[in-house]
Amino acid sequence: MSFGHRAGTGVAGGLAALVVPVLAVPLLVSALAVFVQAPLASSRDTGDDPRAVELLRQSASSAERVSYSGTQYVSTWSALAKSAAATSAVVQVRHEAGGSTEISLHDRQTAILDGRTATRWLAGDGPADLLLGAYTVRLAGEDQVAGRHTDVVEARRQDGSVAARLWIDRETALPLRREAFDDDGYPLSASAFVEVNIGTSGHCCKTGAGTAVDEVDTFDTDESMLRWNDIAELRDEGWHCPGEIADGMVLYEARQVGDAIQLSYSDGVMTVSVFEQVGWLDPEKLEGYQTADYGDGVVYTRPGPPARLMWSSGDRVITVVAEAPLDVVGDLLDALPPEPAAQPQEDKDGFLDRIGRGAGRVGSWLNPFD
Amino acid sequence: MKHLDERISDLVDDRLEHDERDRALVHLTVCAQCREAVELERDAKNALRSLPDAQPSERLVQKLLLLAEPGEPLPPPAADSHPAPVAAWRPRDTRPVAGPKFGRGPERSPRRVRVVRVAALGMCTTGAMLVLLASLGGPSDSPDTPEAPVSVVPPLEEFTEEHARSTGVLPFAEPAPFLVTPSATVGDGW
Structure with a gap:
């Protein structure tokens, strides 16, 4: 246009x-x-x-x-x-x-x-x-x-x-x-x-020619949008999905974006989006990022704007896009502490790791209460 | 004629030729020294023949049997058999059949061999167990097995666009996320 x-x-x-x-x-x-x-x-x-x-x-x-x-x-x-x-x-x-x-x-x-x-x-x-x-x-x-x-x-x-x-x-x-x-x-x-x-919107937006656009109710059409009961199920499955990440920064929207869950927070003025993905960050695949130590862990950053931060916490990768003071993100970092830089995949799937997993699997077979 | 010297034993053992024997006997008639030496040799031989059969100890027999290695083990002697007299016994050929003899010292005992075999069997069993556990612990394609966490590279630009979309519903938030584009101007602010 x-x-x-x-x-x-x-x-x-x-x-x-x-x-x-x-x-x-x-x-x-x-x-x-x-x-x-x-x-x-x-x-x-x-x-x-x-x-x-x-x-x-x-x-x-x-x-x-x-x-x-x-x-x-x-x-x-x-x-x-x-x-x-x-x-x-x-x-x-x-x-x-x-x-x-x-x-x-x-x-x-x-x-x-x-x-x-x-x-x-x-x-x-x-x-x-x-x-x-x-x-x-x-x-x-x-x-x-x-x-x-x-x-x-x-x-x-x-x-x-x-x-x-x-x-x-x-x-x-x-x-x-x-x-x-x-x-x-x-x-x-x-x-x-x-x-x-x-009083004039020009040729806006999807319908053009100044035709007023009816309210688009996408509740039933946009399946990616998540409701509170969906969020409760996600929490049961191990997703974090905090309802509030700092004083006044409350969850106002959640949706599924590919294999990630996007959680949008705002206090009306500042905005923060938190993306959760299953997995771990491979440092060898991250180029162009700055690193910062936080506790015992590592946070990968791009200053932006907007400021973007990534880290691994548990078996989730957390990505934050923030247009807010960084102390807001600090609360989130405390709640989901970053982990140290992950070892390469070969180390994670080494012979000893596989033996451990195999022993665990055999143990689960023998456990009558499992 | 010279003294008999080394021919004394042959004479006593009756291993001389006929002519040689006659000459030796003629010499004995005139040489008292050789005659005395022949008498001593005959006495010694008779003394040895009169000795009883020697009974070697069981330990000695086992040690001697081990000297037969390498090769198939010798059958143990029968309980009721009598050991061969020492004079009739001959050691077997203990030379190796072929190749170097690693660790084949004469000090190897059946107990040590048994220990080595048990240890080797244990190591093989343990190795097989570890390989089995490692194979069980490998990636599984079974749908009911939870997948191991994978490495993730977050699509940062896509996430930034999604952030911009979500903030668009807020009346008091800036449309600033849309400025995340390479063509946006960068200056010293307002």
């Missing part, structure tokens, strides 16, 4: 829409980053601001009611490397009310995201409740984003540090700008619309 072929926009306008954000937005946001630093931990907020709570609830459901399209500038930093370098891109976003969201990157890569109605939501509460359960929210002021009036809502941790800022459109409650920070003020991600058209 092309940037220059959005409904109502000519080729020249499309180029301008691409060039202007690329040049202007980094300057604009750099200035904002200089003057609006993430406040460090200073005080413990006593409670949620009711106006902020109401705005967040409206915003969480705004995508159900509002179609929009626009140009968004997105940056992300590595929580693992914590360097100043960011990965940034301008993306085109198109969304149908109550339907899917299409994100085009560099005029060639397109991703279509189903709405929350298309997933088996496991968290009980909605996304706004996740955020309200993990953070204290308050109204921090007002601002302009893409020429529209917005209210700024801050989500703070218990230590008072800012976890996220949200710029919520006063008219539609759409979140037009977002920033997320580590507990020491290190930025994790940021995005902002530099141009947004409310």
Whole structure:
């Protein structure tokens, strides 16, 4: 899909829409980053601001009611490397009310995201409740984003540090700008619309020609989605499937991806995906990874962003994709401690190992209670 | 005529030719020294013939029988048989049939041979047991046998895309995972 072929926009306008954000937005946001630093931990907020709570609830459901399209500038930093370098891109976003969201990157890569109605939501509460359960929210002021009036809502941790800022459109409650920070003020991600058209989604998404997309109920069609009873069975079979990996980071979605189980966790702002596979990591087959010692074990990492970590625990291989502070992953590492680097397969299937397994098998034959 | 010297024994044993014997007897008539030597030889021979048969000990017989190796073992002597007189006994040929004689010392006893054989049998049995256990412990194609854990290389890019898909349902999360692409620009941030 092309940037220059959005409904109502000519080729020249499309180029301008691409060039202007690329040049202007980094300057604009750099200035904002200089003057609006993430406040460090200073005080413990006593409670949620009711106006902020109401705005967040409206915003969480705004995508159900509002179609929009626009140009968004997105940056992300590595929580693992914590360097100043960011990965940034301008993306085109198109969304149908109550339907899917299409994100085009560099005029060639397109991703279509189903709405929350298309997933088996496991968290009980909605996304706004996740955020309200993990953070204290308050109204921090007002601002302009893409020429529209917005209210700024801050989500703070218990230590008072800012976890996220949200710029919520006063008219539609759409979140037009977002920033997320580590507990020491290190930025994790940021995005902002530099141009947004409310009420039009262009040629979005799967049905095209501006036709509204009905809510796609994939509960019965997407067999990969897992429910709580499926997760209970998996736990009985030896899969870990923790319901929560850190304070406030709760399991909101689980699905089967090939031979892996994907477990998605969020506190409403930060996200972590945990993949479990049966087996063990063979160091000889892992290239391009950094290694770090954790306890007696080894963790293989790629700084990203997003930060990615792998390790063996028991007879499972754990892979984590994290857009969250690393202390969140630390809790998971403590719960599923990494093991030392595995020996080559030949050693694991050596003559003595086979003799041991054979003796065990004979013993099981002779055991009348087995 | 010279003295008889070494021919004394032949004369006593009657192993001389006729002419030689006559000459020796003529010499004895004139030589007292040789006559005395012949008398001594005859006395010694008569003394030996008058001795009873020697009875070798059982241990000596067993040791001597072992000297017959290598080769098929000799049958044990019959309980009621009498051992051969020492004068009639001749050792068997103890030279090996062929090849070097490794570990075939004369000190080898039946008990030691038995110990060696038992040890060898035990080692063979133990080895066979270990091979059997190792074969049982090998990979099994039986469907009811749980498979051994396999080495895994997580498909990291696929997992990252799945992470991006799952975060797309969250209104307050960034669409940042979609930036994981080689063409995404890397800068110093905003």
